[in-house]
Structures are given as C-alpha cells and as structure tokens.
Amino acid sequence: MNLLTATTRYYLLLTTGLFVLASALLYAGLPQVLRHETDEQLLSERLTLQRRVARGQPLPTDLLFAYQLGRSRQPRRLGYSDTLLLDEREQELVPFRQLTFRLDAGRGPEWLTLRQSLVERHDLRRVLLEVLLGALGLLLLGVVGLNRWVARRLWRPFEHTLARLRSYDLHQHRPLGLPRPPITQFAELNHALNQLSERLVADYESLRQFTENASHETQTPLAIIQAQLEQLLQAPTLAADEATLTLVGELLKTTRRLSRLHQSLTLLSRLENQQFAPAEAVPVHLEQVLRDRLDLLGPLLEARDLHLTLDVEPGLPPHLLHPGLADSLVQNLLQNAIKHNHPGGILAVALSKAALEVSNTGPAIAGDPNRFFERFRKHNAASDSPGLGLSIVQHICSYYGFRVRYDYVAGTSWHTLRVEFTT
Amino acid sequence: MKVLLVEDEAALRQAVTESLRQTGYVVEVAASFGQAQEKIALYRYDCVLLDLTLPDGDGLDLLRELKLDNSPAGVLVLTARDGLDDRIKGLDLGADDYLVKPFHLSELNARLRAIIRRRQFQGQHHLVFRDLLVWPEQNEVLVRGESLTLTRKEYDLLLYFLANPGRVLTKEAIAEHLCGDQVDAADSLDFIYTHLKNLRKKLQERGADNYIRTLYGVGYKLSSE
Known part of the structure; x- marks a missing residue:
C-alpha cells in the first residue's frame, strides 16, 4: 500500500471516529443542557412570583403572551413537565416546558403554570448534523490535501x-x-x-x-617449485634410484595440481566479482573455438576410442565474448564429456543459433543434477581432478546471461549439457 | 644458440638457466629491466625469454623496444599474470609466443626451439639425432635415409622429445603439450601411453630401437645411447 494512502487512511479513521463520538455526545447532551437551563429559568420566575405575592403585590396581568402563564383554581399536577402547544402562525404543535406550583395569594389557593418554549428537537438535531458534517467534510479534504502536498514536497x-x-x-x-x-x-x-x-x-x-x-604472486613460487623439481628429476643420481624418482615425480604432479586448482578458483572468483572488463570481449566464432579444442583433444578421443560427431549450423554469427572465457567454456564442456564417457562411447557436439549442446554416453550419475554444478563436486572421489569444471561452465554462462541445462535419458545413457545463448 | 633470460626471481632464473644450458643453449641472464635493456642494446640474441613483471619496469616496454629496433631476436614471454588477460596483449605487440607460469621446462625448450627455427633458418634447418634426420619445415622424418610416416600427434611428440634430448619428460608435460595446457592431465594420461607405443613401434620397425625410455611412474626420456 502506498505510504500516503496508509497515513491518510489512519487520519480519516481517527477524524471520522472523533466526529461520530462528538456528534453522539452533542446529540444526547445538548437537549439535556437546554432543558436544565429552562428549568432553572422557570424556577427563578416562580420565586419572583412568590416573592411578589409575599410582599402583597398582585400577580401580573399584563403578560405579553398568554401561554407564558396559566392560572387555574382547580388543582393541577405539581412540578416540571413537557407539553405541546399550538403555534398559531406555523399551525403546528411546539414543545414547551412548564412548571406548575401552588400559590395562595389570600383569595384561596391557585395553581400557576409557568411555560417556556423549548427549541424543537428535530431542528436542533438537523442543525447539529449539518454543522458537524460540514466541518468533517472540510477536515477530510484538508487532511487529504495536506498529505498530498506533504508527499510532493517533503518526500x-x-x-x-x-x-x-x-x-x-x-x-x-x-x-x-x-x-x-x-x-x-x-x-x-x-x-x-x-x-x-x-x-x-x-x-x-x-x-x-x-x-x-x-593469481599473480602465488604463481611465481609455484613456478619456482615446479622448475626446480623438474631440474631435480634430471639429476643423474636419480636414474638409478627409482623410489626417489617416483617421489619427485609425484611432487611435481601435485605442484601442477595445486597450480591448476589455484587458477580455477581465481577464475571463479573473478567471474563472481565481474572482473572481466566488457571491453575485452571480441567477436568470437564458437565454431572455430570448438574445432581448435577438438583438434587438441583428438588424441584423448582416440585413446578412449570415442566416436565424435560435430554438427554446426552454417553461417552462424559470432558471439561477443572474452576469448579466454569462450575457450574455457568449450574446453570444460568437452573435457567433462570425455571424462564421464565410457570407452567406445559417443561424444556429440551440436552448435546452433540458439544453443551449444555437448552430449555423451556414460554411466548414470547418482545425486541431484542441480548439484553437479557445485564446486568440488566429484563423480569419482578417487579422481585427481578437483571437480571445478562444471562450476566454471555455470559461472561463465551466468556471466554472459546464458542458461545451462543438464539432461539425462536413462534408456540410452545419454547425458546432455545445453548452453542456451538467448536469455 | 644464444638466449637472454630476463627474470627477476633468482631461484627460477637459476633453474631455467641450468635447464637451457643442459639442452645446449648459451644463456645470459638479466635480473632487472635495466640490465635487460643494457644487454639488448649491446649484444645479439637468437631469442629473449621475457618475464613481464620486473621490479623496475614493465616487460612489455622491453618488447616494444626490441620491435622498434627491428631486433632479429625472437621473444618468448613468460608471465605470471593471469593468462586470461595478458596473453593476447603480449602477442599483439609482437612476441612470438607466451608461456604462463608455472610452466614445464620441457615445454619451454620446445617453444624456444620452435621460435628459433621459425626465425632464423627459414626452412634450411634440419635436426639430427642419432640415426634420425628431421626436416621440420617439410614435416619429414628419415631414419637412416628411409622416410618414416607418422601421424601428426606422433610427429609432434617426436619433435617434443627432440627439443629435450636426454631430459626426463613427465607424462603431464607431454599431455599438456599435445592436448593444450588446459587439459586436465589427471584424467587424460592413458592416451600418452597409446601414442608412445605407436611411435616406438614405428621407430623400431626402421631399426631405431630403444630411443625412448620409460621411467616408470614418472615419464619418458629420449636416450642418446
């Protein structure tokens, strides 16, 4: 809800509530007060009359209006009461308050009735409502207007x-x-x-x-370790010492692994922090990248007896990509499809305007497919590979707004990683 | 053949120098931008191995100077900077090749050999190793005068060995040389065995027996005896 609407709503609720309360109180209270005032006035008139009679003066006879004082020799009900008298001009009954008392002016008891006109109740009610509603309307308009103004100015x-x-x-x-x-x-x-x-x-x-x-500084010591170990491997004394030779070989391998791990993690955090300037992107023909990489990976395919199919839609426009990232994306997709293939299996690569698809045969992979893209996710726990390949694929894809999907067809053991270019 | 190694890290400089000398190069070293500038001005080199991050200057400036002087020296850039940034920049400025740290010394030898071959001999160069004669420009291999037919990868593999005679080459270095340095060597070593088996068999058929020795668990070596 709009803040303005919300505040206005509360203001309106409060003012309307207060108005209803005030109207009710006035409606109930005002006639009471008026009647009380009339009663006091009647009482004061009665005392004046009584004092006059006590001093021996006669009752006034020159009253302006006859209805103001009624006299009777017959006993009447004493005290205050309401009555209706006919207004001759308006031809309607008008409410009056009257006070009846007994007075003995020496010529026997007499019952006097003093009367005062009461304001007509429905007139009072109407005026009251009209005034209050008018004020309420003005107030509401004021509140809404003020809020509008406040919103425009202050906010x-x-x-x-x-x-x-x-x-x-x-x-x-x-x-x-x-x-x-x-x-x-x-x-x-x-x-x-x-x-x-x-x-x-x-x-x-x-x-x-x-x-x-x-990324810069750590590679230097790693380069030193690697170069020195490689030199150590050349030592003539090692040729006869197979155990030590193997040990140095292992050290060299581990150093290389550490360096790769480091490069992959650096790449991931650079991607996450958007540290590739868009200016470095150039038109890249993914087909060329694919062919170059497949060419390099040829011996691997051969050694595993993998059958490769490459299906490229002709005349594809280039993509605006960072060349290093395009290369890394393709390399990781292909490497993944080779790694999880079985000997004699199939590796199918299809590039179209909409997507790049890399499919491979291979055993079913246990677990949630969505988690394959997590870091350090290894299919084979014994593998030396850190399991960052698909994570890198996903990061590069999300960096460029591509969608990446994994599909598995159980019957044919067919895994597909599909990179959709359009978002 | 004379090369200049420009590298500020003493330990790396020493290991690389040693490796290059063992392979038969005459090596001079420069530990700083200033030293390198001086040596480039005074002497002629077949190739300059250039580290880009030097304490007193940018290696790329040295590259620019070499190009401005029309130096005949080849340039192999060694960089610790992230490969995704500087590779292309260095090559644009006229470097012949680049190698990202950390690198295999055997790979350095192979690249260096290729640069010098391309720059200086223009097809007139041939390699001789025991009974082998290789014409790199023609992709031709002769064993005792008889032509040897190799697949491209087998040929690459042979050239790699020839660039590192007598040196122990690890399986990882060979895998990366053949399949690119991004290849996950841990998962792709089995193919080396296949290729080596085939290369050995072909050499053996021509009577070049026992040229490539196996060091179990580590790698291989082109043996000169």
Missing part, C-alpha cells in the same frame, strides 16, 4: 534516493554519492546509504586486489 528527497538506488549498478563499483536533504531523517538515510555503498566499493576493491595478487 521528494526520499523519492530521489529511491530512484538513485533503483538505478544503482553494483558492478560499476562507484559510491552512491547521495545529497544531504534538509530533513534529518532523509539526511540520515542518505548518509547511511552512502556509507554502505562506500563500504561495498572498498570491499570490492580489496577483493579485487586479493584475487589479482593471489
């Missing part, structure tokens, strides 16, 4: 902040730089957001430096 910095946040691109790694509006709350909000974005930028920067340093 403007907030709308501005919101628009800036909406268009904020995290990957540009620039602080927000929001202004400082005069309203304290908004100023605080902007300040907090500015701090947050600066913090993000700083974090990103340190992460970027770390990945950069890690």
